[in-house]
Structures are given as structure tokens and as C-alpha cells.
Amino acid sequence: MPEKYENGNEAEETRRCALVGVYDGQNVTEDECERLADELECLAFTAGAVVIFRLTQQRTSPDNRTYIGKGKLTELSSLCEQNEVDLVIFDDELSPSQIKNIEDGLPDGVDVIDRSMLILDIFARHAVTGEGKLQVELAQLRYSAPRLVGHGGEMSRQGATGGNPIGTRGPGETKLERDRRRMRARIASLEAELRELEKNRRTMRAARERSGTVRVSIVGYTNAGKSTLLNLLTDAGILAEDKLFATLDPTTRKYRLPSGAEILLTDTVGFIRKLPHHLVSAFRSTLEEAASADIILIIVDASDPEYAEHIAVTEDILISLGAEGKPVIYAFNKCDLPASFIPRVGAGKRSVYISAKTGRGVDELLSALETTVRAARRVTTFLFPPSASSELSRLYRAGAEVVSTEYLPDGSVRVTATVDEATRGQLSDFAV
Numbered sequence: 026m027p028e029k030y031e032n033g034n035e036a037e038e039t040r041r042c043a044l045v046g047v048y049d050g051q052n053v054t055e056d057e058c059e060r061l062a063d064e065l066e067c068l069a070f071t072a073g074a075v076v077i078f079r080l081t082q083q084r085t086s087p088d089n090r091t092y093i094g095k096g097k098l099t100e101l102s103s104l105c106e107q108n109e110v111d112l113v114i115f116d117d118e119l120s121p122s123q124i125k126n127i128e129d130g131l132p133d134g135v136d137v138i139d140r141s142m143l144i145l146d147i148f149a150r151h152a153v154t155g156e157g158k159l160q161v162e163l164a165q166l167r168y169s170a171p172r173l174v175g176h177g178g179e180m181s182r183q184g185a186t187g188g189n190p191i192g193t194r195g196p197g198e199t200k201l202e203r204d205r206r207r208m209r210a211r212i213a214s215l216e217a218e219l220r221e222l223e224k225n226r227r228t229m230r231a232a233r234e235r236s237g238t239v240r241v242s243i244v245g246y247t248n249a250g251k252s253t254l255l256n257l258l259t260d261a262g263i264l265a266e267d268k269l270f271a272t273l274d275p276t277t278r279k280y281r282l283p284s285g286a287e288i289l290l291t292d293t294v295g296f297i298r299k300l301p302h303h304l305v306s307a308f309r310s311t312l313e314e315a316a317s318a319d320i321i322l323i324i325v326d327a328s329d330p331e332y333a334e335h336i337a338v339t340e341d342i343l344i345s346l347g348a349e350g351k352p353v354i355y356a357f358n359k360c361d362l363p364a365s366f367i368p369r370v371g372a373g374k375r376s377v378y379i380s381a382k383t384g385r386g387v388d389e390l391l392s393a394l395e396t397t398v399r400a401a402r403r404v405t406t407f408l409f410p411p412s413a414s415s416e417l418s419r420l421y422r423a424g425a426e427v428v429s430t431e432y433l434p435d436g437s438v439r440v441t442a443t444v445d446e447a448t449r450g451q452l453s454d455f456a457v
């Protein structure tokens with residue numbers, strides 16, 4: 026019987042699991058494979074499982090049928106038997122037939138899931154708001170719909186062992202055809218509901234943009250301390266804990282910088298390596314909102330030896346969301362913890378060292394924000410009377426991106442444009 030384990034998921038039976046990874050020794054070294062396994066272990070823990078053992082194999086490429094080799098699968102099977110393991114998690118996306126073949130090679134009752142299913146499960150546990158829940162359900166359905174085939178007509182992935190089926194939450198157990206039809210219908214209705222919610226979100230975003238207040242997004246790898254920082258600055262009261270993906274729903278708070286300038290700070294869902302693309306697409310509007318801010322504040326866990334990889338993953342996701350070219354501040358967080366290295370970013374990038382826990386370095390972060398806000402461009406509306414034509418041309422000369430121009434009956438011109446702080450200052454008499 027699985028033992029009860031103190032893992033923070035109180036009153037839940039803990040599943041005993043094994044982790045399996047493959048490395049080729051070139052693109053992924055043995056050392057990297059171990060570090061990926063460390064991260065997978067954190068994910069498993071967050072989902073309420075306890076890792077009993079890990080198994081890795083060096084291969085040029087994963088086996089088409091069983092991912093690991095035949096001999097390795099036999100070894101895995103007896104280790105599961107000996108250690109009473111009932112869940113095996115693979116650190117890579119498996120095909121439906123691979124899952125089936127692996128399960129066939131393991132003792133009865135042992136479930137096989139992959140990294141994506143594990144992450145989807147964590148998202149399902151952590152979704153709080155209606156929108157978050159819909160987004161997760163959509164991602165889960167899109168993930169499992171193509172996987173309905175190859176299970177003898179049954180959704181054999183669902184609740185195979187009962188209890189605590191990590192990675193197997195979702196629709197119930199019915200016949201293939203009916204399942205497919207229902208899934209398609211549900212996907213369509215979720216998409217429609219989400220589109221409605223997205224409209225509201227867009228309206229709110231447009232209002233924020235029009236307000237001209239500079240928007241700052243707090244982004245970064247999961248568990249870096251984003252929510253802790255927003256809580257420290259604004260008493261936002263967001264759940265911040267030592268688990269991955271504690272935050273799914275974005276929270277925005279007003280914050281007044283020491284100089285008096287008001288900004289909007291948004292805390293949002295964290296990033297991770299190999300983030301399942303179904304999640305990225307389901308959470309696209311949430312992620313795009315983060316990426317659409319005027320300034321991006323990247324929080325990095327400075328105590329994590331993998332910090333450079335975390336930055337790279339974060340930057341890649343931001344680029345894929347169209348946030349390229351925005352002003353970025355890197356905040357190395359958790360500087361109260363001992364580390365045997367000093368994290369750095371490349372030359373020309375602005376970085377500060379902070380502790381969101383103790384407040385250390387937060388003054389430096391705020392002054393970096395002040396400087397960046399001053400330089401940041403934002404949408405402003407100006408009203409130029411007929412006598413101010415030279416000021417109007419100054420606006421155009423400053424390279425303002427014009428959003429709209431309106432010629433009023435009295436000869437004055439109302440222009441809404443994205444301008445930098447300097448131009449805004451020069452033309453402040455005409456700002457509406």
C-alpha cells in the first residue's frame with residue numbers, strides 16, 4: 026500500500042513513482058539529464074507523488090516502440106515490482122502507442138505518463154478562476170483527443186487505478202466514438218466560452234492602455250519568486266509557495282514608485298522547459314497579456330545553478346509571444362540564499378540583485394524601474410489647438426506611432442500616439 030507522505034497535498038494518498046529519462050550524451054549530457062530529472066522530481070512532488078527511484082539510459086535516440094530499450098524496460102519492470110511503484114513518469118512526450126507498449130511491459134496496475142501529462146495535471150490542480158479552469162480543460166482535451174485511438178476503443182488512460190490518478194484527470198470512461206464526439210463538442214464550446222472571456226480581457230487591456238499608465242509584467246521561470254515580489258510591493262495576497270506553477274491566473278496591482286509615478290504590476294503564470302504546447306495555446310491570451318506590457322521584469326532564482334537555462338527559456342517564450350525589443354530588467358532573486366556563483370546576464374542588459382523575502386535590493390530594483398519607466402513609450406492622447414501646429418509636427422518628428430487622428434470642427438486635432446517620456450514631457454501642455 027502506498028504510504029501517506031507529508032507533501033503538502035494533505036489527505037491525498039501519495040503515489041509512489043519512478044522517473045525515466047533518456048540522454049544521447051551529446052545534445053543532452055548525463056549531467057543535464059540528472060538536472061532535468063531533479064526538475065521532474067519537483068513537478069512530481071507538486072502533483073502529490075513521491076519519487077522512489079530514477080532510471081536513465083544513454084541512447085542515440087529513444088526507441089520508437091518503448092522509448093527505452095527492451096532490456097531497460099525489463100529492469101524498470103522489476104524495480105517497480107520490488108519498490109511497489111505504481112506510476113512511471115517519462116521526462117519527454119510519449120506517443121499513445123509508446124505508452125501502451127510500456128504499460129504492457131510493466132506489472133499490472135502501473136500507470137505510465139509523460140512530462141506533459143504531469144504538467145497538465147498540476148495546472149488542473151492549481152486552476153482557481155473560471156477562466157483558468159476552462160483553459161486547463163481545453164489543454165487537457167486537446168492533448169487527449171488524439172490519444173483516444175490505440176486503447177482498444179476505451180479511454181484506458183482514465184482512472185486506471187482509481188485513487189489519485191496523476192495525469193489522468195479529465196473526461197470519463199466511455200466508448201471511443203461517443204467520446205470523440207463529446208470531446209469535439211466540448212472543445213468547441215470551451216473555445217467559444219474562452220473567446221467571450223478574451224473579449225472582456227481585451228476591453229480591460231485596452232482601457233489600461235488608454236489610461237497611459239506604464240504596465241510592467243513580472244515574468245520568469247516557475248518558482249522564481251514572482252508572486253512573492255508582487256506581494257512584498259503591493260500586499261496583493263497571492264498564494265506564493267515552494268511548488269511549481271503556484272500561480273496560473275494573472276493578478277494586476279497598482280503601484281506608486283518612490284518618484285510618484287504610478288505603474289501597473291502584473292504577476293502571471295510561470296514558465297518551464299518543454300512547456301506543453303497545448304498549454305501555451307490554451308493560455309495564449311494570459312501569456313500575451315504578460316508579453317504586451319511596456320516593461321518586462323524577469324525574475325530569476327539566483328540560487329539555482331540552472332539560472333542561465335531558466336533565463337534562456339524565459340526569453341524564448343517571450344520572443345514567441347512577440348515581446349521582442351521591449352525594455353527588460355533582470356532581477357536576480359533569492360540573494361539571501363547562499364550560492365557558490367554570481368549569476369550574470371550579458372553586457373548591456375540591466376540587472377539587479379534582490380531578495381523578495383527580506384526586501385534586500387528592492388530599492389535598486391525600484392530605481393531601475395524608475396529609469397526604465399521614464400524611457401518607456403506609452404500611449405497618450407493630445408489635443409492640439411489650431412495655433413499649435415508646430416507642436417503637432419514635433420510629435421510626428423519624435424517618431425510617435427500614431428494610433429488615431431481626429432480633426433475637430435474648430436480646427437484642432439486630437440492625436441492618440443505611442444510616445445516616449447521625453448516627448449510626453451515636452452508636449453505635456455497638450456496631453457489630455
Ligand SMILES: Nc1nc2c(ncn2[C@@H]2O[C@H](COP(=O)(O)OP(=O)(O)OP(=O)(O)O)[C@@H](O)[C@H]2O)c(=O)[nH]1
Pocket residue numbers: 246247248249250251252253254264265266267268269270271272273294295296358359360361362379380381382383
Ligand atoms: N529564500 C528566498 N525564498 C524566496 C524568495 N522569494 C521567493 N521565495 C520562495 O520561493 C518559493 C516560490 O515563490 P513564489 O513567489 O511562489 O514563486 P513564483 O515565481 O510566483 O512561482 P509560480 O507561481 O509557481 O510560477 C516560495 O517558497 C517563496 O517563499 C527570496 O527572495 N528568498
Ligand SMILES: [Mg+2]
Pocket residue numbers: 251252253264265271272293
Ligand atoms: Mg506565482
